[in-house]
Amino acid sequence: MEFSSRRKKSVTKFQTELYGHALQFYGQPPVENISLSEFETFAVDRLKLLKTVENLGVSYVKQSEQYSTKLEKEFKNLSFPYRPDTDDRKAQNGESEYEKRRKDHISHFILRLAYCQTEDLRRWFIQQEVDLFRYRFNDLDPKCKLEFLHRNNLQYDTISVKEKKTLLDKLVSSSYAVSGITVENQDFYKVPFQDALDLVRTRKVYLKGGYVYIPHQDIITIVLNDFRTRLSKALALTARSLPAVHSDERLQPLLNHLSHAYVGQDYSIQKNIGKISLEQIDSLSGKSFPLCMRQLHQALRESHHLRHGGRMQYGLFLKGIGLSLEQALQFWRSEFIRGKVDADKFDKAYAYSIRHMFGKEGKRTDYTPYSCMKVILSNPPSQGDHHGCPFRHSDPELLKQKLQVYKVSPSGISQILELVKGMHYQLACQKYFELTHNIEDANFSLNHPNQYFIESQKVLGGGKDIKREADTPQRSQENTAAKGSTAARDPAANASQNLAEITEELDSFFQDARL
Amino acid sequence: MLALEYESACLPDLLPLYYRRLFPFSQYYRWLNYGGLQKNYFKNREFSFTLKDDIYVRYQSFTTQNELEKEMQKMNPYKIDIGAIYSHRPNQHNTVKSGTFQALEKELVFDIDMTDYDDVRSCCSAADICTKCWTLMTIAIRILDRALRDDFGFQHLLWVYSGRRGVHCWVCDEAARKLSVAARSAVAEYLSLVKGGEETVKKVVLTDPIHPFIKESLVVVDQYFSQYALKDQDILGPKESVDKVLALVPEDVRKTLQQDFQNEKKPEARWKLLVDQASRKQGTAKKGQYFEKEIMLQYCYPRLDVNVSKGVNHLLKSPFSVHPKTGRISVPIDLKELDRFDPFAVPTISIICEELDRPVAEEDIKPEDVKDNEQDAAERRKIRDYKRTSLAKYVRYFDQFLDGMAQSWKGELLKKSDLQKEF
Ligand code: SF4
Ligand SMILES: [Zn+2]
Numbered sequence: 015m016e017f018s019s020r021r022k023k024s025v026t027k028f029q030t031e032l033y034g035h036a037l038q039f040y041g042q043p044p045v046e047n048i049s050l051s052e053f054e055t056f057a058v059d060r061l062k063l064l065k066t067v068e069n070l071g072v073s074y075v076k077q078s079e080q081y082s083t084k085l086e087k088e089f090k091n092l093s094f095p096y097r098p099d100t101d102d103r104k105a106q107n108g109e110s111e112y113e114k115r116r117k118d119h120i121s122h123f124i125l126r127l128a129y130c131q132t133e134d135l136r137r138w139f140i141q142q143e144v145d146l147f148r149y150r151f152n153d154l155d156p157k158c159k160l161e162f163l164h165r166n167n168l169q170y171d172t173i174s175v176k177e178k179k180t181l182l183d184k185l186v187s188s189s190y191a192v193s194g195i196t197v198e199n200q201d202f203y204k205v206p207f208q209d210a211l212d213l214v215r216t217r218k219v220y221l222k223g224g225y226v227y228i229p230h231q232d233i234i235t236i237v238l239n240d241f242r243t244r245l246s247k248a249l250a251l252t253a254r255s256l257p258a259v260h261s262d263e264r265l266q267p268l269l270n271h272l273s274h275a276y277v278g279q280d281y282s283i284q285k286n287i288g289k290i291s292l293e294q295i296d297s298l299s300g301k302s303f304p305l306c307m308r309q310l311h312q313a314l315r316e317s318h319h320l321r322h323g324g325r326m327q328y329g330l331f332l333k334g335i336g337l338s339l340e341q342a343l344q345f346w347r348s349e350f351i352r353g354k355v356d357a358d359k360f361d362k363a364y365a366y367s368i369r370h371m372f373g374k375e376g377k378r379t380d381y382t383p384y385s386c387m388k389v390i391l392s393n394p395p396s397q398g399d400h401h402g403c404p405f406r407h408s409d410p411e412l413l414k415q416k417l418q419v420y421k422v423s424p425s426g427i428s429q430i431l432e433l434v435k436g437m438h439y440q441l442a443c444q445k446y447f448e449l450t451h452n453i454e455d456a457n458f459s460l461n462h463p464n465q466y467f468i469e470s471q472k473v474l475g476g477g478k479d480i481k482r483e484a485d486t487p488q489r490s491q492e493n494t495a496a497k498g499s500t501a502a503r504d505p506a507a508n509a510s511q512n513l514a515e516i517t518e519e520l521d522s523f524f525q526d527a528r529l
Numbered sequence: 530m531l532a533l534e535y536e537s538a539c540l541p542d543l544l545p546l547y548y549r550r551l552f553p554f555s556q557y558y559r560w561l562n563y564g565g566l567q568k569n570y571f572k573n574r575e576f577s578f579t580l581k582d583d584i585y586v587r588y589q590s591f592t593t594q595n596e597l598e599k600e601m602q603k604m605n606p607y608k609i610d611i612g613a614i615y616s617h618r619p620n621q622h623n624t625v626k627s628g629t630f631q632a633l634e635k636e637l638v639f640d641i642d643m644t645d646y647d648d649v650r651s652c653c654s655a656a657d658i659c660t661k662c663w664t665l666m667t668i669a670i671r672i673l674d675r676a677l678r679d680d681f682g683f684q685h686l687l688w689v690y691s692g693r694r695g696v697h698c699w700v701c702d703e704a705a706r707k708l709s710v711a712a713r714s715a716v717a718e719y720l721s722l723v724k725g726g727e728e729t730v731k732k733v734v735l736t737d738p739i740h741p742f743i744k745e746s747l748v749v750v751d752q753y754f755s756q757y758a759l760k761d762q763d764i765l766g767p768k769e770s771v772d773k774v775l776a777l778v779p780e781d782v783r784k785t786l787q788q789d790f791q792n793e794k795k796p797e798a799r800w801k802l803l804v805d806q807a808s809r810k811q812g813t814a815k816k817g818q819y820f821e822k823e824i825m826l827q828y829c830y831p832r833l834d835v836n837v838s839k840g841v842n843h844l845l846k847s848p849f850s851v852h853p854k855t856g857r858i859s860v861p862i863d864l865k866e867l868d869r870f871d872p873f874a875v876p877t878i879s880i881i882c883e884e885l886d887r888p889v890a891e892e893d894i895k896p897e898d899v900k901d902n903e904q905d906a907a908e909r910r911k912i913r914d915y916k917r918t919s920l921a922k923y924v925r926y927f928d929q930f931l932d933g934m935a936q937s938w939k940g941e942l943l944k945k946s947d948l949q950k951e952f
Contacts, residue, residue, distance in 0.1 A: 187738040207681065208708070211715040217740045221719070224682025224704070313727070322836075362583050395726030397645040397832055408728040 033115040039166045044120045059092045060121035064142040128272035130253040170203040188220035200230040210235045281334040281383045281464035290336045302470035305404040313400035318353025324401040334383035334464040339372040405439040535856030535877040544605040550914045558594035564938035575612030575619040590619040607853045610844040632842035637705040640837040642695040649828045661761040669831030671749045688862040692852025717838040733826040735819040750829045765796040778820045860923035881918040
């Protein structure tokens with residue numbers, strides 16, 4: 015890929031071949047020239063698309079009707095190839111299918127550059143790209159799917175008719191959508207279980223002797239696994255060629271801005287450090303903590319202990335609202351020694367992990383407070399645990415009782431439970447916020463427990479409770495990007511001022527990344 | 530003979546004896562060296578020791594069996610944990626560039642701890658166990674062992690008593706040692722049926738169709754349920770327990786059963802009433818109503834600590850380590866004897882050390898033990914030493930396990946040497 019101020023209009027044969035299918039496996043990096051402004055637009059648009067994928071994945075069941083409709087809309091808005099158009103001429107909005115496919119291709123590779131830099135970034139990028147790919151692959155009609163498989167040389171072993179007969183019972187009771195008849199009519203693929211972890215994890219497939227038996231209708235799992243593996247390898251390789259990119263003063267800031275955009279507000283930045291006293295925590299927990307933290311606080315006070323998951327979730331939250339390391343140590347110690355742990359044991363077994371949270375031990379990574387997404391999606395609570403998100407991890411019946419105790423009105427409770435039923439946990443939490451703060455419409459979209467706290471303090475009197483100086487800095491464009499506003503482009507736009515005349519060959523950066 | 534009471538105060542005196550004369554170093558090394566098939570496999574393995582006063586030292590590593598032996602005899606650890614195989618020697622981890630020191634492989638491990646069953650056992654709580662609730666561990670081993678072998682195709686599973694209130698499983702197959710974090714967590718989740726923390730009442734929810742894995746697990750639970758749950762734990766006896774069970778059935782059924790139970794006090798009969806209700810529901814409802822199965826699973830199904838299994842670099846207490854609180858040795862469990870395994874009969878360090886002091890009659894030593902002249906005297910004595918104690922049968926079983934693994938290496942080694950010949 016090469017930058018130039020002019021756009022090449024000619025379409026080579028190679029490119030037609032490259033863009034022959036609406037969906038790509040991104041095996042080949044782009045080799046054409048690209049203008050700087052296009053570089054930037056492409057990158058920002060794809061980032062918006064990935065943000066949408068991320069947000070929708072939390073608010074809706076993936077592959078549900080609403081999820082698909084919303085994602086489809088975003089594809090159209092941002093001019094990405096959404097469904098194979100048979101007609102390669104200009105679509106209504108002016109961009110041809112070819113242009114869209116090209117944009118899909120190039121933008122993916124630009125973000126690879128920006129998102130290969132750290133483990134965290136890679137994980138985020140892969141997750142979103144995989145979800146995106148899943149949606150798009152599922153959306154293809156059967157013929158197109160097969161064509162895609164052939165085009166990309168994806169072949170998997172099938173089992174014999176005889177084996178199918180012997181396993182019939184098991185195959186039928188291993189999948190929702192398979193019946194005796196459909197078993198006969200479709201191919202079953204036999205692959206090592208490591209290649210279909212999603213199906214194994216959810217027990218949606220028959221597993222025997224280390225192999226899974228996947229009905230053709232679920233072939234997406236194997237394809238996705240391939241996609242994920244290749245992408246993750248490619249990112250590792252791209253990362254190796256990064257020094258070259260980094261030495262480019264003009265490119266580096268742009269890429270850095272792009273990669274920071276996903277993190278959202280960083281609540282680990284401690285503006286309020288030391289502005290909260292330990293005595294305030296009890297009352298704050300009733301007024302301004304989201305339910306998840308209130309629950310943890312209560313459990314801690316009652317049992318004088320929290321297990322690891324709870325300590326992490328709550329400890330980082332407290333750090334985020336402004337507890338200093340010394341305060342945190344004092345807070346945890348005074349509570350734990352009222353239980354079964356004596357001071358000596360506390361210092362030996364627990365103090366380390368608290369210093370760890372503040373980046374004072376081990377790898378010295380400064381841990382960031384967990385976002386709602388992290389709380390909701392990762393490490394679900396098990397026996398003895400109090401962490402997690404009450405809207406996600408409590409029995410509705412218990413949640414209801416709890417809300418009653420917290421004096422939420424019956425109509426409010428049923429609204430909240432309705433949202434929970436639809437799996438809109440964060441919206442349910444936001445509703446709870448509105449009800450308990452007596453406001454009609456919270457002017458933010460909730461995605462972080464610390465955000466909940468800050469917003470609550472705002473409502474309750476500009477943070478008089480805690481003598482705060484300023485809000486946590488609004489560092490990123492998290493919300494705006496989600497809403498599709500153009501503000502998301504600002505940081506990139508700043509960076510690009512230096513970039514006006516780049517005609518660099520990006521090509522070389524991708525050389526190692528060929529699959 | 531006097532049953533020796535273990536006292537943790539004696540540990541500093543007993544440990545040196547244990548590590549000098551009883552700890553099965555050669556088997557231990559044979560295990561972790563895995564036939565020497567992979568370079569540096571033993572050398573890059575992390576051990577961590579808990580010393581006196583809870584001093585915890587991580588990132589220990591040893592180049593040879595001899596070095597391991599010397600170090601353990603010097604440090605006399607109260608507890609030994611085994612970690613991952615790293616990219617570099619763990620004891621040099623500070624000298625390598627940060628980020629390059631990485632955990633590469635480890636056995637797939639499972640940790641089942643009785644405290645996780647506190648809401649479903651009435652006999653004891655927290656760290657306490659008794660022979661009644663030990664059945665839960667037996668069930669857990671049966672279910673997981675079957676699934677890991679039949680479903681996942683693993684063969685070399687070492688089950689170990691933790692020394693106090695739980696069991697560990699070490700899956701030692703090469704494929705298992707090479708699993709990624711994602712794969713480990715997928716396996717652990719496949720095997721987890723009981724979900725939810727303190728805020729969840731109903732922890733098992735089954736949906737149609739019931740997966741073959743769950744069916745197989747139910748077969749196992751079924752063998753123990755009536756003796757264990759209905760008799761030993763009496764879950765349908767006292768009102769409190771009954772209420773807990775009935776909280777897991779649909780509301781209409783709950784009402785009916787509450788009435789029926791007033792005239793029927795026998796737990797077995799009560800359970801039958803409940804099962805009848807379930808079959809009736811299953812007959813009418815379109816969607817599956819499996820509450821009787823869900824109850825069985827919630828009360829008996831193994832509760833895994835998924836986080837232990839997930840991480841490659843997670844440490845787990847080593848076999849043959851001593852449990853400092855109980856003094857019991859973490860011994861491997863022979864599944865052929867599983868139903869007779871009694872955690873309270875597992876020898877403590879005091880017992881085996883005492884057994885050493887008893888005079889031996891020469892005929893107790895079987896001839897094959899001494900016939901190998903090439904072993905040096907000390908080694909021979911050590912073998913004789915542990916054979917005189919009640920540790921012997923556990924070491925013997927460990928040997929069998931290792932022989933099983935060696936069988937699988939043989940093939941590998943042959944392949945390798947064949948390849949070399951070709952060149
Ligand atoms: S939605 Fe977020 S803030 Fe609210 S309870 Fe759940 S995790 Fe906590
Ligand atoms: Zn008990």
